[in-house]
Amino acid sequence: MPIRPEHIHDGPNSDPRRPPRRGTDDEPAPGGGDVIDPALASRLQFALTTIVHIIFPVMSMGLAPFLVYFTWKEVRTGEALYVRLRRFWTKIFAISFAVGTVTGLVLEFEFGTNFAAFSETVGALMGGPLAVEGMMAFMLEATFLGVFVFGRERVSDRFYFVSSVFVGLGTWLSAVWILIANSWMQTPRGFEMVTENGHPVVALTDPIAAYANPRFPWMFVHMQNAAVLSVALFMAGVAAYHIYRRRHLGVVDSGNYDAEFWRATLKVALVVLIVTAPFQVIHGDAYGRHVAETQPQKFAAMEAVWETDSYVPEYLIAFPTSVEDLTDPRAKELFGIGIPGGASWLASGGDASAEITGLNEFEESPPVAVVFWSFRAMVALGFWFVVLAFWSAYRWYSGELYDDRLLHKALMVSALAGVFTVELGWIVTEVGRQPWVIQGVMKTTAGVSPGLTGTDAALTLGGFAAVYLGLLTVYTYVIARIVRRGPKPPESDAESGRETSTIDPAPEVTDD
Amino acid sequence: MIELPIALADLWFGIVLAFLAAFLFLDGFDFGVGAIFALRTDATEREQLLAAIGPFWDGNEVWLVVFGGGLFAAFPPVYAGLFSRHYLLLFGVLGALILRGLAPEFYEQREDERWHRWWGRAFVAGSVGAPFLLGVFTANWVLGVSGIAPASVVVGLAVVALTVVSGAAFLGVKTRGSFREETTAYGPRAAVAYLALVVVALALAAPRLAFGPTTLFLVALSVALAGGYVLALRRGRYHLALATAGGLTAGLVALVGAWLYPLADPATGLTVADAAVGSPSIELLTGASVLLLPLVATYFVMLYSVFRGPIEPGETY
Numbered sequence: 001m002p003i004r005p006e007h008i009h010d011g012p013n014s015d016p017r018r019p020p021r022r023g024t025d026d027e028p029a030p031g032g033g034d035v036i037d038p039a040l041a042s043r044l045q046f047a048l049t050t051i052v053h054i055i056f057p058v059m060s061m062g063l064a065p066f067l068v069y070f071t072w073k074e075v076r077t078g079e080a081l082y083v084r085l086r087r088f089w090t091k092i093f094a095i096s097f098a099v100g101t102v103t104g105l106v107l108e109f110e111f112g113t114n115f116a117a118f119s120e121t122v123g124a125l126m127g128g129p130l131a132v133e134g135m136m137a138f139m140l141e142a143t144f145l146g147v148f149v150f151g152r153e154r155v156s157d158r159f160y161f162v163s164s165v166f167v168g169l170g171t172w173l174s175a176v177w178i179l180i181a182n183s184w185m186q187t188p189r190g191f192e193m194v195t196e197n198g199h200p201v202v203a204l205t206d207p208i209a210a211y212a213n214p215r216f217p218w219m220f221v222h223m224q225n226a227a228v229l230s231v232a233l234f235m236a237g238v239a240a241y242h243i244y245r246r247r248h249l250g251v252v253d254s255g256n257y258d259a260e261f262w263r264a265t266l267k268v269a270l271v272v273l274i275v276t277a278p279f280q281v282i283h284g285d286a287y288g289r290h291v292a293e294t295q296p297q298k299f300a301a302m303e304a305v306w307e308t309d310s311y312v313p314e315y316l317i318a319f320p321t322s323v324e325d326l327t328d329p330r331a332k333e334l335f336g337i338g339i340p341g342g343a344s345w346l347a348s349g350g351d352a353s354a355e356i357t358g359l360n361e362f363e364e365s366p367p368v369a370v371v372f373w374s375f376r377a378m379v380a381l382g383f384w385f386v387v388l389a390f391w392s393a394y395r396w397y398s399g400e401l402y403d404d405r406l407l408h409k410a411l412m413v414s415a416l417a418g419v420f421t422v423e424l425g426w427i428v429t430e431v432g433r434q435p436w437v438i439q440g441v442m443k444t445t446a447g448v449s450p451g452l453t454g455t456d457a458a459l460t461l462g463g464f465a466a467v468y469l470g471l472l473t474v475y476t477y478v479i480a481r482i483v484r485r486g487p488k489p490p491e492s493d494a495e496s497g498r499e500t501s502t503i504d505p506a507p508e509v510t511d512d
Numbered sequence: 513m514i515e516l517p518i519a520l521a522d523l524w525f526g527i528v529l530a531f532l533a534a535f536l537f538l539d540g541f542d543f544g545v546g547a548i549f550a551l552r553t554d555a556t557e558r559e560q561l562l563a564a565i566g567p568f569w570d571g572n573e574v575w576l577v578v579f580g581g582g583l584f585a586a587f588p589p590v591y592a593g594l595f596s597r598h599y600l601l602l603f604g605v606l607g608a609l610i611l612r613g614l615a616p617e618f619y620e621q622r623e624d625e626r627w628h629r630w631w632g633r634a635f636v637a638g639s640v641g642a643p644f645l646l647g648v649f650t651a652n653w654v655l656g657v658s659g660i661a662p663a664s665v666v667v668g669l670a671v672v673a674l675t676v677v678s679g680a681a682f683l684g685v686k687t688r689g690s691f692r693e694e695t696t697a698y699g700p701r702a703a704v705a706y707l708a709l710v711v712v713a714l715a716l717a718a719p720r721l722a723f724g725p726t727t728l729f730l731v732a733l734s735v736a737l738a739g740g741y742v743l744a745l746r747r748g749r750y751h752l753a754l755a756t757a758g759g760l761t762a763g764l765v766a767l768v769g770a771w772l773y774p775l776a777d778p779a780t781g782l783t784v785a786d787a788a789v790g791s792p793s794i795e796l797l798t799g800a801s802v803l804l805l806p807l808v809a810t811y812f813v814m815l816y817s818v819f820r821g822p823i824e825p826g827e828t829y
Contacts, residue, residue: 095617101570102613106606108580112595113602119595123588124793131581131797135804138574143811146567150827151818197589197786204793449596460603467607471614478621 034454039445041457042114045464049106050430051423052468056100058422061175061224062231063093064168066268067148071164075157084261085268088487089235092479094149099475101142103468114457117199118437118447125191125202125210126181133177141170175223183215185438186429187294193441202441214294218287219429225283226425229276229385230418232269236392237415238483239266244408261487263402270392270401277385284382285346292347295439296357298432301371303343304331308358314342318376329372366434370427378424381417388414520798521788524586525769525776527801531582533765535575536646536671537678537758542569544679544702546612546639547672548695549632557691558632562616562829564686567819569616571812573609585797587787590777597658597779604645612638620829640672647671651713654771655720656778663716670709674764676702677741678757684750688822699753700742706760707738726770734763 067089074082108130111119119127144166147155155163190210194203204210242262245251292299305312318336320326325334331343339345341352348354359365388410395401437444542565549561583591595602615635619628647668652658680699684692714721714731721727737759744753772778776787788794 098570098613098617101573102606102610105573105577105580105609108577108584109595109602109606111584112580112591113599114596116592116596119584119592120589123584123591124789127581127585127588127591127789128793128797128800131578131585132800132804134574134578134581135801135808138577139571139804139808139811142571142574143815146571146815147818150567153824154818196790197782199589201588203790204796207792207796449592449599451596452599456599459600463603463607467610471610474614474618478618481621 035458036454036461038452038454038457039448041454041461042110042448042452043444045457045461046107046110046114048461048464048468049103049110050426052472053100053103053107054422054426055419056096056103057171057175058227058230058419059096059234060093060100061171062227062229062234063089063096064171065228066231066235066272067093068161068164068168069268071161075161081260081264084258084487085264088261088482090149091482094145095475095478095482097141097145099471103471106464114449114452115437115447116449116451118442120199120201121442121447122202122438125184125204129177129181129211133174137170137173137177139170140166141174144170172224175220175227179219179223180211180213180216183213183219184210186219186433187213187215188438188441189213215290218290221283222280222287222425223422225276225280226418226422228272229280230422232272232276233385233388233411233418234415235265235269236273236411237413239263239269240408240411241415241483242486243402244405244412247402248405248408258487258489266401267396270389270396273385274389274393277382277389281382281386284379286349288346289349292356295433297359297362298366298371298428299347300357300359300362301366301368301432302375302428303356304329304334304359304368304372305343305356306330306332306358306360308355308361310344310353310355311341312343312347312356313338313340314346315376316342326373327369329369331372364435366432371432374424374427374431378421378428381421381424384414385418385421520794521586521785523798524582524788524794525773525784528579528582528586529765529769531575531579532650532768533762535572535579536643536674536765537761538572538575539569540643540675540761541565541678541682541754541757542572543612543639543643543672544675544677545683546635546679547676548679548683548698549639550636551698552695555628558628559828560687560691560823561683562619562635563823563827564683566616566827566829567815569613571815573613576609586789586794587776587784588789589780589782590787593777593780593782594653598649598652601645601649601652605642605649608638608641608645610638611635612642616829639675643671643675644668650768651717654768654778655717658779663713663720666709666713666716670706670713671764673702673706673709674757674761677706677738677760678754681741681745681750681753681757684745684748684753685821686823696745696750696753699745703738703741703760707735710734710764721771724770727767730763730767730770734760737763 067086070082070086070089073079074086144163147160147163148167151163152160188210190204190206190208191202192205194201239262242257243259243266246257246259288299288302291302300306303312303314312331315331315334315336315338318329318331318334320329321335344354344356345352347356359368391407391410392401395404395407401407433439435443435445437447545561545565549558552558552561580591583594611634615631615638619631619635622628645668647670648660648664650671651664651667652661655661655663657664676698680696680702683695684699687695710731737756741753741756741760744750744756774783774785776782776784789797
C-alpha cells in the first residue's frame with residue numbers, strides 16, 4: 001500500500017515510511033493522566049465556537065441591507081407595510097446581533113486562552129485588525145443599534161435612517177477587519193520572523209503588503225454575498241411557508257395572517273436571490289482559481305487529487321461506492337460524472353490541459369475527506385440556489401409566483417440552506433489550510449497554549465457543547481416563534497396577537 | 513533589532529487600562545441594574561429595569577472587546593500569558609456575559625411566568641457573575657497569582673458592590689417616583705460595602721503590595737469620592753452621583769495600574785516596555801486609535817443623549 005501523506009503527522013523530520021502514530025517526534029505526547037490532548041480539545045472547541053458563531057454574523061450582515069431598504073421606504077413613503085417589514089425583521093436582527101456579540105467575544109478570548117502561543121507569535125500583525133475592528137466597526141454598530149432598535153420615537157426620520165445605515169455599515173466593517181486578519185493567515189506576506197522574549201514572533205515589515213492581502217477581496221466578496229444570499233433564502237423560505245399554509249393548506253387559524261406582508265417579503269427576497277445566487281457561482285469559480293494559484297495544497301484537497309497530473313477532470317457528481325471512498329476520497333477512484341479536464345480548466349482559468357499539483361507533493365495534507373465533501377456539497381448547494389432563483393423568476397414572470405406549490409416547498413426546505421452552505425465554505429477554507437494555522441509559517445498544533453491541561457480543556461469543551469446546544473435551541477425556538485406568529489397585524493393591538501398564538505397549532509413548536 | 517518606542521508602550525498601557533475602566537463603569541451600571549433586578553420582584557418594575565439598560569448594554573460591552581483587542585494588539589505576550597493562565601476564570605466570565613446578554617433578549621419573547629422567572633435568574637446570575645469573576649481576574653493579574661486567592665475573591669465582591677453603586681445612580685437618572693427612591697437607596701449601602709471590601713482586600717494583599725504616595729492618594733481619593741457619592745444621591749443629584757461612581761471605578765483601575773507598573777504581568781516579570789509590540793505595529797495602532805477614539809466618543813455621546821432622561825411610559829426592552 002502506498003504511503004499517503006495524510007498519515008504523516010509530525011512535521012518535516014518524520015520518515016514517511018514509518019507507520020503512522022500520533023504523539024511522536026516533535027509533537028509532545030498528551031500528558032499521561034490527561035483526559036484529552038489539550039491541542040485536540042482546543043481545536044475542537046475553536047471549531048465548535050466558530051461554527052456556531054458564524055450563523056449570527058451571517059444573519060446580521062445579510063439582514064442589514066434589507067433593513068436599510070425597509071427603513072428607507074418607510075421614511076420616504078410612510079407606508080404601514082414598510083413599518084411592519086422593518087419592525088419584524090429588526091426583531092430577528094436584534095436577537096441575532098445579541099447572540100453574535102456574546103459568541104464573538106468568546107472567539108476573541110479563545111485566541112488568548114487556548115492559542116496563547118499563536119497569539120504571542122502573531123500579535124504584532126493580527127492584534128491590530130482585531131483591535132481596530134472593535135473600535136471602528138463594533139462601536140459603530142452597537143451604539144447605533146441602540147437607536148435603531150429602541151429609538152424610533154425618539155429621533156427624526158432622517159436620523160433614524162442614518163442609524164440603520166450605520167448599523168449595517170458596522171456589521172460590514174466588522175467583516176472587513178476579521179477577513180483582513182483571516183486572509184493573512186491564508187496568504188501571509190509583509191512580515192519576517194524574529195525572536196522576542198525567547199519566542200518566535202511575526203514582525204510586521206510591510207503593512208500594506210500584509211493588510212492589503214491578495215486573498216482579502218476574494219474572501220470579502222464571497223462572504224458578504226453569501227450572507228445576503230443566505231438571508232434572502234431565509235426570508236423567501238419564511239414567506240413561502242406562510243403563503244403555502246394559507247393558499248394550499250387553507251389554514252386560517254392564525255388570525256393575523258398578513259398577505260401583503262408575506263408577498264412583499266417574498267418578492268424582495270427573490271429579487272436579491274436572483275442577483276446574488278448566480279453571482280456567487282461565477283465569483284466562486286474565479287475564487288477557486290485564486291486558491292489553486294496561492295494555496296495549491298488546499299485546491300488539491302478540494303479536488304482530492306493525489307498525483308500531480310494534467311487534464312484533471314472536475315467531478316460534478318461523485319458517488320462514494322465504499323466507506324473508504326467516503327472517509328478517504330481519491331478523485332481518480334471515485335465513481336462519478338466528471339467533465340474531462342474540468343478541474344485543470346478551473347485551476348488555470350481555461351486550460352483543460354493544465355497541471356494540478358497533487359497532494360503527494362506535500363509533506364502533510366489536510367483531512368481530505370472533510371474538505372473534498374464539504375466543497376462538493378457547497379458547490380452543489382450553490383447551483384441549487386441558482387436553480388431556485390431562475391425557477392422563482394420564471395414563475396414570477398408568468399404570474400404564478402403564489403400558485404406553485406412545489407416552488408413554495410423548495411423555498412421552505414432551502415430556508416436554512418444558505419447558512420449551512422456558509423458553514424461548508426468556511427470548513428473548506430479553514431480545514432483545507434491544515435496542518436497550518438498560518439499557511440506555511442506556523443502549524444496549528446504549535447499555536448496551542450503551552451500550559452493548558454487536558455482536564456481544563458475538556459471541561460470547557462464539554463461546557464461549550466452543552467451551553468451552545470442550549471443557546472442554539474433557545475435561539476431557534478425564539479426565532480421560529482417570531483416567524484410563526486408573523487408581524488403584528490396592521491390594525492390591532494398586542495392583545496389579539498397574543499390570543500392567536502395560543503391557538504396556533506403549528507406542529508414543530510408547542511407553547512405551554 | 514527593532515528599537516522599542518518606550519513612550520508609546522506606556523501610552524498603550526494607559527489606554528488598555530482606560531478601556532478596562534470604561535467597561536467596568538459603563539457595563540458596570542448595567543450589571544448593577546442586574547443585581548438590583550434580583551431584589552425587585554414586581555413584574556412592571558423588572559420590565560422598567562430591563563428597559564433602562566436596553567439601548568446601552570451592547571455598546572457598553574464593546575469596551576470589553578476593545579480591552580481584549582487592545583491588549584492583544586499592544587501587548588501580545590501579556591494577553592497570551594494572562595488569558596491562558598486564567599483559563600477557567602475567563603470562560604466563567606464569558607459564560608456570565610452570555611447569560612447577561614441573552615437573558616433580556618429572550619425574557620421579552622414570552623409572557624408566561626415560568627419563562628420570566630428563569631430568564632430573570634439567568635440575567636441576575638450573569639450580571640453578578642461577570643463583574644465578580646472579572647474582579648477576581650484583575651486582582652490575580654496585579655498580584656501575579658492564579659487560581660482563587662482570598663484577596664482576589666474579596667476584590668471580586670468589591671467590584672460587584674461597585675456595580676451596584678453605579679447601577680443605583682444610573683437608576684436615579686432613568687427612573688422616577690417611589691421606584692427611584694427605593695432603587696437609589698441601595699447606593700449608599702453598596703458604597704459602604706465597597707469601601708469595606710477594598711480595605712479587607714488591601715489587608716489580605718498587603719504582603720504582596722508596596723504602598724507609595726500614589727497608591728495611598730488613590731485610596732484616599734476613593735474614600736472621598738464615596739462620600740461625595742452618598743451626598744449627591746441624598747440631594748437628588750443623580751448625574752453627579754453617576755459621575756462620582758465613574759470616578760470610583762477609574763480610581764480602582766488606576767490602583768491596578770499603579771501596582772502593576774512598570775511591570776505588565778507580575779507573574780512572568782514582563783515589563784510594559786518589553787511586552788509592547790514593536791515598530792511599526794504600535795505606531796499604526798496609535799494612529800488608528802487617534803482617528804477612531806474621538807469618533808467612538810461621539811457615538812456614545814449621541815447614544816446617551818438620544819436616550820437621556822427617564823424611561824418613558826410604554827418603553828420596554
